[in-house]
Amino acid sequence: MKRLLIPLAAAGLSAALLAQPSSAAPDWVTDNLMPKPADAYSTAKFWLGANGAALRKATQYNWDAKNVSKLVATQSKDGAPDGKPGLTAPTGTPKPTASKNVNLPKTIGKVFFVDHAGRYRWCSATSIQARNRNLVATAGHCVYETGKDVYAKWIFVPGYYQGKAPWGVYVGAYAFTSYDLDTYDDYDGDFAFVAVHNGFSLVAEQAEGKQVLKSEFDKFDGKKDVKSTELKDIPGGKTAEQQYKEGLDKYGPNGGFRADNVTSKDAAGGNFEDSVPTVDEVEVTEGQYAAAPAANENPALWKNGDKGATKNTALTEAQYKQKLDEKAQGKVLGKVWKDNLGDYWLTQYYVVQWYKVSSSTKYFHDAYFIFPDNAKAKDMGRLGDVVGGQGFAWNQPRGQKVTVFGYPAAPHPDGDKPYTGVTPKWCSGTTGTKTYQVNTFRVEEHQVLKCSMTPGADGGPWLMKYDNGKRTGYVNGVTSMFHDQDGNDRIDFISSAYFDGEVADVYNKANYAETKSIVGPNGELLD
Secondary structure: OOOOOOOOOOOOOOHHHHOOOOOOOOOEEEEEOOOOHHHHHHHHHHHHHHHHHHHHHOEEOOOOHHHOEOOEEEOOHHHOOOOOOEEEOOEOOOOOOOOOOOOOOOOEEEEEEEOOOOOEEEEEEEEEOOOOOOEEEEOHHHOEOOOOOEOEEEEEEEOOEOOEOOOOEEEEEEEEEEHHHHHHOOHHHOOEEEEEOOEEEEEOOEOOOEEEOHHHHHHOOOOEEEEEEEOOOOOOOOOHHHHHHHHHHHHHHHHOEEEEEEEEEEEOOOOOOOOOEEEEEEEEOHHHHHHOOOOOOOHHHOOOOOEEEEEEEEEOHHHHHHHHHHHHOOOOOOEEEEOOOOOEEEEEEEEEEEEEEEEEEEEEEEEEEEOOEOOEEEEEEOHHHHHOEEEEEEOOOOOOEEEEEEOOOOOOOOOOOOOOOOOOEEEEEEOOOOEEEEHHHOEEEEEEEEOOOOOOOOOOEEEEEEEOOOOEEEEEEEOOEEEOOOOOOOOOEEEEOOOOHHHHHHHHHHHOOOOOOOEOOOOOEOO
16 A cells, blocks of 8 residues: 655644654554545535435445444553543534533534445544644544555535535545554554545536436436327327337437337226126225125126125224214215224225226327536635534543444344434443453454444544533544444444544644645636
8 A cells, every 4th residue: 555645744742742763663654535636626526416416325334233243341551541641622613502402513424435346335523623624533444445445535524414515525635544453454543534625515506407318318317307298190190100100210219209008997887798807896985885786796797886895994093083084074985983892993885896908009209308407616615614623632541421423324233223324313421441352353442332323323423521512522532343242132332442642643643734625716626
């Protein structure tokens, strides 16, 4: 994997963080996502085009919920902080509010990307405070694909909801993660910071409908419409069939000319002796049913109006009252009644109706219209200026009270699916005081929280000292893994990498990455 170095300012969080022996293994790596404005521009349009069709098509990161791991508590000395605790203060744009409920921070959202198989995926994330107001914090596995490279077309959408990007999309320029995650798939380093370009949005200016061939219509993902017209014989002129054949010869299968075999049922009295008829039962009122002649045991001798079946349906009391109202309005033909035992019923009555089925060929012309978006690109500004940025905390004592946000979507291992991934959810509690390990992911010192959020919440922030009025706190972890501790096939714990001095070192490098606007004041692409 090719590595690069981003020009960084000489200043950092602290001299201690920057200092390391020349022989020591590096703590961090960085990769290009889309540093060039032209690539970022095309990526933003890819996700926003066709009214956000690609955003809606995406599914949560493909974690196997049937193979969740179990945590093992340890008392390892490696779980101790590797230096002094530190804090970087948040910035926030919302006005303080008073609420007994948890107020969702404006900083949270989803990251979207395309994996090596071409699938559209997403995880959770948050804007985090940075010198250039351009940084996103998420899980490392939501940026780096195992055994591969960084994901393609990576963006952050704060406040995402049902294909909408209310504050624009922010295209990833540079990704920063731990050396151990990138090199060894070690989930003790399952975190990433991504420097993003200025926000990008499309101001839609809907065009008039444009008539196109069927082939172009089928490929178009945006708004489109079909207008069907039945071809009729022209008195003294061409028949419908002739018009159809001429259109087909001239325009081919893409021209919209088609012939359909249409069937119809013609009701008539008595039996049909010259063709094979079909028989239906038609619902009538109780009085009409009572007046109908009894049905003959031989269906071949049935006549129109013979008694058919009756159907009894049990009702709840609420349904009974509703059906009585509908009966009074003439919307119910059957009998709504209450028996001697106090049970409620709807009785429906049916009589026999014979039909003769006939078929004919009819000819149609389908006109295909598409409505392209003449959307104009708009620069939304720096991420931190638009939605604010959470603070950052490292080397904090375990046992911290945190509030965790994310977009859970996957089912539990038992198949129950309580979340949709459409709206963000939250958990609040105190992290465990011990370190935890998961051998299959090389985890030795994760921090844990009792929480039932499922995958899709991957990458969501663990906010220490969360201020519900200001909607800000300090990112002290990001959701990495999901666990079933009691063995009931339900996720009951989530875990995060412990944010120590090495994490702060990676953050420090990302903190000084410089990004830029990708469009100018008139929507033009910048160099």
